[in-house]
Amino acid sequence: MSYPLASRMSGVKPSFVREVLKVAVRKDIISFAGGLPAPELFDVEGIRQAAIDAFEQNPQATLQYGPTDGYDVLKNHLIDIMASRGAPGLSAENLIVTTGSQQAIDVIAKILVDPGDVVLVERPAYLAAVQVFEIYQAELRGIEIDADGLNPDDLEQQLQALQAEGRRAKFIYTVATFGNPSGATLSLERRKKLLELAVKYQVLVIEDDPYSELRFSGETLPPLVGLTSVVDGSSEWVCYFSTLSKFVAPGLRLGWMLLPEGLVQPVTIAKQAADLHTSTFAQHVAARYLETGRLQAQLPKIRSTYGAKGHAMIAALEAHFPAGMLEFNKPDGGMFLWAKMAAGVDTMSMVQKAVDNGVIYVPGVPFFPGDIKHNYLRLSFATPSTEQIEEGVKRLARAVLD
């Protein structure tokens, strides 16, 4: 039976990465494909105790319906986290708890995007965001990125081109710190420039920041929402999304949005229509957990473990691939290396050979919003052990060099 679906679903395909991940669960395969945090870094004892405490302290509120914008105690802890990231003085009134940061992406697109509206994304861009924007039938345009993140000159050219067409982008979406898949981080200078362009062209900038806690080298940079005081008028043009998934636990499905005042009400309405509110149970447990201060002990472990894994992958790639065959960035944090092979190599058709050799990665193709490049691949170092990383890179080299 084929049903008359809404036109927004035409041409939407199941996520290629999700399909790849189905293969990735095979025990004999070493997976560089997923974005799953290392499960050995979950503070199981701390979260277990937080769950017990939530039931002790306030069992009925933990299990009852709650406000759409989130549990106030958790909201205040998230405001404290923002301060620790270089964005002090934000108000809990502008913060909405979401069901993972994926919901933040969905809700912002829902309230802003009409079919045909322009959305600017990095090239390459986070593919689950691209998928959302496609469902809302946005016209996606890609901004070039390099090691310092998105290129402000290319961005300004595109904003000017839009202006010349009499159009305005609905927003710019960026993973500014340890980009997915690029691993790139927007420099401080470019962060300020991005805010200036937002004000000049009156366009919203959405910073999606799942990874900034996973820094293992270099200096912390403030999020855009922490820099609005240095660029006049920019506070009206910045949204910030983040999540507990990468440094507490993804199974809680807890994310948050910080919004300029004028977007709080429409986002709240859309969020309410989407799921009434995020699990109070998960929110109460997370609030108790953040209260204990155990996270402060956990974060250094998380950072050093990802640092060790990232360096192991870099060392293995340098050891097992001939010089020049595979170029890749050396990120200061996050979960991903973004690697480029010679022009003409097709990393999509190479996947099967990799699987035959017992390793899997994500080909670069689905990350490109138009103007697809076929010779890239994303390698995640988050889930496998350093030993598995060494072995997996060997297998990858075998697959490529065979």
Next chain:
Amino acid sequence: MSYPLASRMSGVKPSFVREVLKVAVRKDIISFAGGLPAPELFDVEGIRQAAIDAFEQNPQATLQYGPTDGYDVLKNHLIDIMASRGAPGLSAENLIVTTGSQQAIDVIAKILVDPGDVVLVERPAYLAAVQVFEIYQAELRGIEIDADGLNPDDLEQQLQALQAEGRRAKFIYTVATFGNPSGATLSLERRKKLLELAVKYQVLVIEDDPYSELRFSGETLPPLVGLTSVVDGSSEWVCYFSTLSKFVAPGLRLGWMLLPEGLVQPVTIAKQAADLHTSTFAQHVAARYLETGRLQAQLPKIRSTYGAKGHAMIAALEAHFPAGMLEFNKPDGGMFLWAKMAAGVDTMSMVQKAVDNGVIYVPGVPFFPGDIKHNYLRLSFATPSTEQIEEGVKRLARAVLD
């Protein structure tokens, strides 16, 4: 600052009920407004123990990302619940776990509704569903209901009228058992008739069933999805939504959808874009809880408590209102009475007087999709105690009779 919002957000207002509920939290007010389950009926000890067990048995999976369609163990328990409701033999492949049944409503509308598409709803209808359909810019048409649920003759007339216009409704949305706000339950004969009409006019029927476990009198009726074997071809045209919110705990935010095969993939894609998946943490805890069998001991308590509360409200209304002033149904379950006052009474402007007297209810207006009636009110008996119900009805009578 006013931002250029998507056209789907124009005219969407914050939920009136949510606004009413803000007043309802005042300690001096007895609230008949909310749809919150009675917190004294949460099996706190059982759910607490289930959380501890989930951490013992499989801590990392409890905290990690999971499949979009849900945790397989929970899915199988939900299939068992379907069998206990009179729909045996369903497949877990057709079941998708959602973030509350609100998400089920949002996702089905997202994949099916283009702006201007017709959606048929009961008149009066569940208002949070109406709000979702309005966000997706559906054209809503209301079907008359009476004590036996939606009127199949009116439904067929409307389906014929659509056919004459060369159009087809995208779906019919119904809360067939203990309707919200109506309290009405669709009779067995009408259930079969509804399935026949679905097949005849090739239109999807979505049965939203949050309340069927809350039956305190009368005989259990099977859901539509349990009657498809008696109406040829109807299995392709029925979706079923339910939730743990009303008989386990709303704070878990766990609902589920049963879908005909052809809708499983588009719903999965839309759900994935909306929040990747529902909290694994909440799913594992719920699965452990359902495994223990404690629910079987809890359900009779839940049913008898709501029965006592419902009967207390009926008795108080009969005692404190002059005969004929307030007509209302006597439901066999659920949480709501739907009451009608004399034509000319405006229950919306009466709210302030009720609040001044220390009681609150939801006026009927927001439940009507077009053709609004002003003389109805919804009274929930779920949250207050029987003593509060007696006192609250006295206050309401005072407000009305003053």
